[in-house]
Structures are given as C-alpha cells and as structure tokens.
Amino acid sequence: MTASEKRLGDLIDDYCPRCRLLLNHAVASMVNGEVVKVVCQTCHTEHPFRHGEGGKKKSPDYRASLFDQVAAKMPAADTPEPSQPPKKRSATPARYISRHQGKPHAKRR
DSSP, X not given: OOTTOOOXXXXXXXXXXXXXXXXXXXXXXXXXXXXXXXXXXXTOOEEEOOTTOOSOOOOTTXXXXXXXXXXXXXXXXXXXXXXOOOOOOOSSOOOOOOTTSSOOOOOOO
C-alpha cells in the first residue's frame, strides 16, 4: 500500500463550504479509489470533495480600484481645514446639591 492511497475515515484537508475554510475532513465515500465525499471534522457537514479548492476568489485589487474611483471624484484638498473654536467656559461653575445639607426632616407621627 502506498502513502497516496486513501481509505474510508482517513483525514485529509479540504475546503468546507459551510465553514468557508480549509480544514480537516474525514473521507466518507470513495469510487474507484478516488475520494468523492468528505465530512468536515469541525461542523460535521458532508459535501463533495473539492481537492482543497473552493470559495469565490476576488481579484486583490477589487477594493483598491473602487477606492481609486471614489478618490478621483473628490475635489482637490487645496484649502486647509477650518480650526475649531475654543470651548466656551460658563460664567458660574456647576452647582452640586448634596442630600445631607439643609434642615433635618421632621419626624412624622
């Protein structure tokens, strides 16, 4: 038996469409010595063997091109940003009221 031969229950790496990751899978079904179905060892989902390939691959410059399109529509930044006015102080500071100041309560009968 060679190392490349797989048997039912052997662990192999494959892409899980549910987890959306390349994870350990157990061989669940074989036809003519080829792996047909696998079971994800993380989420226990059975799916066709994908040979480690899966998911939609976006071009790496997809977001960069969108950013460039938006940046091209922006006006030039020739004017400096306006400075923020200083915070105003109130004429009198805040007054804190304590429950323990003042006259004691009269006893009720």
